[in-house]
Amino acid sequence: MIGDLGRTIRLGLKSLLLHKLRSSLTTAGILFGVASVIAMLAVGEGASQDALMRFRDMGVTNVLIRSKKPEETQQSSSSSGMSILGYGLFYKEADRIADALPSATVVRVREVQRGLMRSENWVSSIVIGTEPAFLPVTNMQIAEGRWLTDLDLSRQANVCVLGASLARALFPLENPIDQTVLAGTEDRFRIIGVLEYQGRAAGASGTTYDECAFVPMTSSRRRFGDTVRNLSTNRFEAVELHEIKVRLETSEEVESAAAVLRDMLLPKSDPAIGGMAPHVKAGDVEITVPLELLKQEEASKRMFNIVLAVIASISLLVGGIGIMNVMLATVTERTREIGIRRALGAKKKHIIQQFLVEAGVLSALGGLVGVGLGLLIPDLITRFFDQRTDVLPQHVLLAFGISAAVGVVFGIYPAWRAANMDPVEALRHE
Numbered sequence: 001m002i003g004d005l006g007r008t009i010r011l012g013l014k015s016l017l018l019h020k021l022r023s024s025l026t027t028a029g030i031l032f033g034v035a036s037v038i039a040m041l042a043v044g045e046g047a048s049q050d051a052l053m054r055f056r057d058m059g060v061t062n063v064l065i066r067s068k069k070p071e072e073t074q075q076s077s078s079s080s081g082m083s084i085l086g087y088g089l090f091y092k093e094a095d096r097i098a099d100a101l102p103s104a105t106v107v108r109v110r111e112v113q114r115g116l117m118r119s120e121n122w123v124s125s126i127v128i129g130t131e132p133a134f135l136p137v138t139n140m141q142i143a144e145g146r147w148l149t150d151l152d153l154s155r156q157a158n159v160c161v162l163g164a165s166l167a168r169a170l171f172p173l174e175n176p177i178d179q180t181v182l183a184g185t186e187d188r189f190r191i192i193g194v195l196e197y198q199g200r201a202a203g204a205s206g207t208t209y210d211e212c213a214f215v216p217m218t219s220s221r222r223r224f225g226d227t228v229r230n231l232s233t234n235r236f237e238a239v240e241l242h243e244i245k246v247r248l249e250t251s252e253e254v255e256s257a258a259a260v261l262r263d264m265l266l267p268k269s270d271p272a273i274g275g276m277a278p279h280v281k282a283g284d285v286e287i288t289v290p291l292e293l294l295k296q297e298e299a300s301k302r303m304f305n306i307v308l309a310v311i312a313s314i315s316l317l318v319g320g321i322g323i324m325n326v327m328l329a330t331v332t333e334r335t336r337e338i339g340i341r342r343a344l345g346a347k348k349k350h351i352i353q354q355f356l357v358e359a360g361v362l363s364a365l366g367g368l369v370g371v372g373l374g375l376l377i378p379d380l381i382t383r384f385f386d387q388r389t390d391v392l393p394q395h396v397l398l399a400f401g402i403s404a405a406v407g408v409v410f411g412i413y414p415a416w417r418a419a420n421m422d423p424v425e426a427l428r429h430e
Contacts, residue, residue: 363407
């Protein structure tokens with residue numbers, strides 16, 4: 001049986017090589033279909049993994065609360081002169097959160113934009129005032145030196161920890177530990193540590209933690225005050241806290257804690273007065289729950305991959321139709337050959353096997369070359385477009401398996417038509 005199959009495959013290859021151009025063009029349909037399936041799924045997987053990583057970096061047991069400038073204030077800020085704009089989170093609200101969630105770790109964060117200078121090196125950065133718990137809550141690591149301590153906080157010490165990129169920019173040729181850096185025009189801080197590279201954004205500004213400097217919260221208040229000048233709007237803003245990070249002990253507590261925080265901080269209508277409740281601030285706080293975003297992204301990822309697979313599989317369908325078209329033409333061309341084989345004793349199953357093998361060889365060759373091209377395209381996308389791609393083995397097997405199945409499925413009808421020819425009529429065919 002194995003010998004018969006081998007002979008059938010050799011006959012199939014010999015028949016296909018008689019029409020090299022036609023066979024190559026037919027194979028191209030399957031080739032590009034397989035390559036597009038692998039490449040599109042790799043791009044989709046890479047984009048999804050990037051998004052999932054960002055949400056995991058936020059911490060699946062964290063709830064992030066940020067101050068947000070109300071829209072009506074943003075629109076009117078240009079006509080308000082140099083008046084002080086007050087909005088956002090207060091220290092007392094952080095205390096209320098700590099009381100409402102006694103098992104949670106609550107971290108206060110202030111952000112002040114300052115130019116940092118060391119000798120002739122100057123960098124526009126964000127000085128983040130925070131607390132010792134900030135490091136474990138954000139899952140960051142110290143590369144050199146140490147992090148802020150409770151003693152630094154109580155003493156209002158002029159010490160700071162630099163992000164990795166900021167440290168390289170200010171101290172390209174020397175070790176920054178125990179050196180000083182000038183923040184603004186008169187505030188000097190001694191560097192006590194450097195963070196490992198993080199590669200993630202700090203709040204809503206787009207600046208990464210690697211480009212920030214971290215100082216004790218008490219030092220930030222004493223040096224910079226609660227009223228700071230927004231350089232982009234040339235306006236003074238009174239914001240006590242830019243962010244409050246709340247870390248729960250387990251992920252099971254996140255949803256209930258988020259509900260408590262939303263009820264406590266977000267605006268809500270009061271049916272009795274037909275508008276906003278007077279004790280609630282109007283839209284100057286936003287709450288982000290990374291666990292919820294993670295679940296949404298995972299669901300979106302599954303749907304996105306299905307859509308991409310369906311779109312790319314259309315190429316395989318077109319390739320399958322091409323195979324059927326070519327095989328039908330081949331059956332017509334080889335009618336007399338089929339009649340001779342039947343007259344010499346070949347059974348219907350032998351004819352079916354012959355044409356199914358030819359269709360399978362076409363699709364398998366296209367699938368193999370398509371896999372190679374499909375592995376190359378994601379690498380080129382990553383190299384030239386700086387877009388992450390992830391090629392999963394199951395995607396490669398899926399694409400090749402579909403291509404092989406397409407050849408067999410679309411070869412069934414031509415093979416059946418060839419096998420059911422009348423031998424006498426086939427012998428008369430010219």
